[in-house]
Amino acid sequence: xxxxxxxxxxxxxxPGMNAAIRAVTRVALNSGIEVYGVYDGYKGMVEGYIEPxxxxxxxxxxxxxGTILGSARLPEFKDESVRAKAVEQLKxxxxxxxVVIGGDGSYRGAQALTDMGINCIGLPGTIDNDITSTDFTIxxxxxxxxxxxxxxxxxxxxxxxxxCSVVEVMGNRCGDLAIWAGIACGAEIxxxxxxxxxxxxxxxxxxxxxxIRKKRHAIVIIxxxxxxxxxxxxxxxxxTGFSGRATVLGHVQRGGSPTPSDRVLASRMGEKAVxxxxxxxxxxxxxxxxxxxxxxxxxxxLNIPRASRKxxxxxxxxxx
Ligand code: F6P
Numbered sequence: 001x002x003x004x005x006x007x008x009x010x011x012x013x014x015p016g017m018n019a020a021i022r023a024v025t026r027v028a029l030n031s032g033i034e035v036y037g038v039y040d041g042y043k044g045m046v047e048g049y050i051e052p053x054x055x056x057x058x059x060x061x062x063x064x065x066g067t068i069l070g071s072a073r074l075p076e077f078k079d080e081s082v083r084a085k086a087v088e089q090l091k092x093x094x095x096x097x098x099v100v101i102g103g104d105g106s107y108r109g110a111q112a113l114t115d116m117g118i119n120c121i122g123l124p125g126t127i128d129n130d131i132t133s134t135d136f137t138i139x140x141x142x143x144x145x146x147x148x149x150x151x152x153x154x155x156x157x158x159x160x161x162x163x164c165s166v167v168e169v170m171g172n173r174c175g176d177l178a179i180w181a182g183i184a185c186g187a188e189i190x191x192x193x194x195x196x197x198x199x200x201x202x203x204x205x206x207x208x209x210x211x212i213r214k215k216r217h218a219i220v221i222i223x224x225x226x227x228x229x230x231x232x233x234x235x236x237x238x239x240t241g242f243s244g245r246a247t248v249l250g251h252v253q254r255g256g257s258p259t260p261s262d263r264v265l266a267s268r269m270g271e272k273a274v275x276x277x278x279x280x281x282x283x284x285x286x287x288x289x290x291x292x293x294x295x296x297x298x299x300x301x302l303n304i305p306r307a308s309r310k311x312x313x314x315x316x317x318x319x320x
Contacts, residue, residue, distance in 0.1 A: 002119070002277050004034040006050065006095045009067040010041035010074075010102035010109065013254055014125045014139025016262035017101050018061040018068055023270025024099045025058045031278060036095055041072040041102070042109055045086040050093060062263055065142075065255045071102070077109045087116050097282060099273045101125040101138070104302060111283055111298040119282025121273040122298055123266075127254055130174035133301035134287030138269065141261040143170070143253045144180050150249055151185040151219060158217035164206060164242035166220045168229045170253050177253070178223040179312045183319065187219040190316055194309055197226045203239045210241035218242055268293050 007024045009017045025035045037057075039049040061068055076082045090098070097119040100110040103126040110120035124131040127143035147169055154165040171177045175192020182190035188209055191197045202220065209215045220236075222229055229246040236244025258266070269286045272293045276284055284295040296304075 002033060002096050002280070004036065004094050005097045005099065005274070005277055006036040006038045006090065007053070007069070007099045008038035008041055008045065008101070009069045009071045009125060010100060010106035011071060012103065012126060013067050013071045014127045014137070015065040015142035015254070015256055015258035016138035016266040017125045018064050018066070019258060019263040019266035020101050020123055020125060020138055020270045021053075021067065021069060022058040022062055023267040024274055025053045026055055027271045027274040029055055031274065033274070033278070036093065037069050038098070040070040041106070042074040042077040042086060043072040044070070045089060046074070046077075046082055048089040050089065050095070063257050065257055073105070077112075083109075083112055083116060087113065087118060090118055097121075097277045099123060099270070099277070103128065104131055107285055107298050107302060110285075114283035114298075119277060119280070121276050121282065121295075122285035123269045123273055124285065124287060127170060127177065128172045128174050129176040130172055130306070131285075131287070131301070132304040132306050133285055133296040135289055136265060138262055138266045139254075139258070140176065141259045141265075142256055143177060144184065145259055146253050146256055147177060147181040147249060148184045150247070150252070151181060151187065151221070154247060155185070155217055155219055158219065158245070162216055162242060164218040164220060164233070164236045164240065164244045166222060166229045166233045166236065166244055166246045168222050168224055168246070168248045170249070171223045173223070173225060174306070175223050175309060178221050179309055179316060182221045182316050183312065185219060185221070186319070187221045188215070188320060189218070189220040190313075191220070191222045191226055192309070193223060193226070195313060197222070199227070199232070199235070203235065206236060206240040206242060
């Protein structure tokens with residue numbers, strides 16, 4: 001059976017990563033497996049920035065945002081010679097397997113390492129909820145709560161001033177944060193990669209909300225990378241009765257103490273990762289489907305198309 005494993009966080013950080021590190025470490029140690037923390041993602045693996053983790057070392061972190069292991073993006077990890085250096089660092093320390101907490105880019109690295117003889121299990125750690133092999137990713141719920149808090153506040157001031165708040169949220173081309181926030185905040189308009197961004201149509205709808213519905217405010221939530229929200233807010237001021245103001249929520253969405261849901265999800269997934277490694281399984285990623293913790297081969301997971309969010313969008317439209 002596997003005797004020594006490593007754990008790392010990679011890509012954009014997400015609240016709940018610490019809870020996952022804690023779960024992996026404690027479940028493994030309680031099963032007689034030693035655990036090493038690999039710092040700064042694959043970069044630290046290549047450079048040998050690797051230290052043992054203890055039960056107390058992962059204490060007092062379940063409620064902390066960010067990742068105690070640090071994170072980085074290392075595009076060079078695609079290069080086999082770079083990965084060979086990483087494998088050497090692991091072998092030198094007797095580390096036989098790794099739990100990789102990150103997004104789909106990190107999963108590719110995990111599969112490549114598995115192919116080189118280091119069993120890896122991926123855990124979905126990203127606020128974007130853009131990993132199609134799981135219903136929810138670790139960090140999504142917390143980021144959503146952050147967005148909802150912010151938009152609720154924006155609504156207060158928008159109503160006072162007869163304004164339209166144009167709010168840009170993250171998602172990396174996945175509209176989940178936007179549509180979930182739209183429903184939870186009672187926004188007037190949501191734009192995602194699925195709905196598209198039809199400027200003239202949106203301005204027309206805003207005019208209706210002002211003139212016909214006599215709304216005191218309007219909230220427009222837009223997924224990042226769709227349009228320049230500052231420019232759009234100016235057009236709102238010029239073409240509707242609202243004055244437009246843009247807010248880019250940005251990296252605020254990535255921070256903060258994880259919600260109970262994210263902490264529990266991370267703990268359940270961390271446990272599953274260790275169980276898989278104990279069975280000698282690698283090249284899989286953990287997910288949650290219909291509230292059951294599952295695992296899927298990474299190769300397969302990376303090719304699952306994103307399910308349509310039409311139902312959520314329809315619900316949103318019926319609530320406006
Ligand atoms: O994947 C997480 C994420 O926060 C995306 O939502 C966003 O597009 C991206 O990372 C931002 O990356 P960076 O932190 O490198 O600016």
